[in-house]
Amino acid sequence: MTRRPTIIDVAREAGVSKSTVSLVLQNSASVRDETRKQVRAAMARIGYVYNRSAANMRSSNAGLVGLVINDLRNPFFTEFATSLQMALADKGYSAVIANTDEDPGLQAQVVGSMIEHGVSALILCPAYGETRATFDAIARAGIPAMQMLRRVDDRLDLFPLTAPDYARGSGEATRHLLAGGARQVAFVGGLEGRAVTEERQDGYLSALAEAGMTPVMLTGQSTREFGRETARRLAETHPQVDAAVCFNDLVALGMLSGFQEVGRDVGQGFRLVGFDDISEAAQCFPTLTSVRCDIARIGAQAAETVIDWLDKGTPPPGETRTPVSLVVRQSSGGDGRS
Structure with missing residues (x-):
C-alpha cells in the first residue's frame, strides 16, 4: 500500500x-x-x-444517536420520533433520523451509513422482512441498539425491546365493547404473520374466548384506505358484526369515513375502537375511542434508557412493556370527553 x-x-x-x-x-x-x-x-x-x-x-460526532423509523408518514411513529429527538436534545445529544418506508433493504443501507458515520447508539422502529444481516452488522459494530415498538430480532440480550402492552390494550378494548352490548366484535387491520399484529389480536381473542364468542378477523394494510373499504364490506357481508377493534387509529378513521358513506351510525348502531390514540382521535367526529400508548412518554423514556446505556455501559432489560389505557369517546358510545 x-x-x-x-x-x-x-x-x-x-x-x-x-x-x-x-x-x-x-x-x-x-x-x-x-x-x-x-x-x-x-x-x-x-x-x-x-x-x-x-x-x-x-469527536464532534460523539453523542450522535441514529434513529431509524419504519414509517414516518404514520402519526404514531412521527410523534415517537419527535418526542425522542427532543428528549435527546434536552440531554445534550443529537439525533440523525431516517425513514425506511417499511423497506428492509433501505433499512440495511441507512443503518450501515449511520454506523460508518460513527453514531454512538441506534434506536430502531424496525421494518419487517430480511433483517438478520442488518442486526448482525450492528452487533459487529459493538454499539448499543434498541428495538422500539416492534420486535424483529430475537436476540434481546443484544437488541432489547421496548413496546406497549399491546395484548392488554386490545383485551381492554374488546371487553369494553362487550360490556356496552356488542353482539359480535370484529378485529380489523394488521398484516398476517407479523408479531405486532398477533400481539394486538391476542388480547381480542382472549376476551372473546372468555365471553364464549366467535372471532371475526379482517386483516390487511393498516391504512385509512383499508378501513374505509372494510367498513363497506362489513355492511354488505357481515351485517351481524356491530363492533370492531382496529389494529390502529388510521384503520378506525378510515372506517368512520366508510360508514358515513353507507349511512351507518357509529357510536350507537356500530361501536368502534382504535389503537394508539393519535391526536386526530380526539378531533374527528364522532370522536374516536382508542387505546392510548402514551407514545410521547415512550420516546422520552427511550432517550433516558439509551443515554444511561452509553454513560454506564449497562444495557436495559431484554424486554420492557409499557402500560396502556383505554380512552372512551363517542365512537363506542361515550360522551366524547377524553
Missing part, C-alpha cells in the same frame, strides 16, 4: 465496521476482547498509525 493507511483500510482488513475500529481506538469497553485483538492485529499488518489530534477533531 503506497498511500498512508486509513481507518477504512483497517476496517476492511479486520473484517469489521469503521465504527468498531473507532471504538477500539477510543478504548471503548463495549468492544469484545477478541474483536479488539483482531483490529489491533490488522493495524499492525497494514502499518496504520493513529492520528489522535485528527480524531479529537472528529
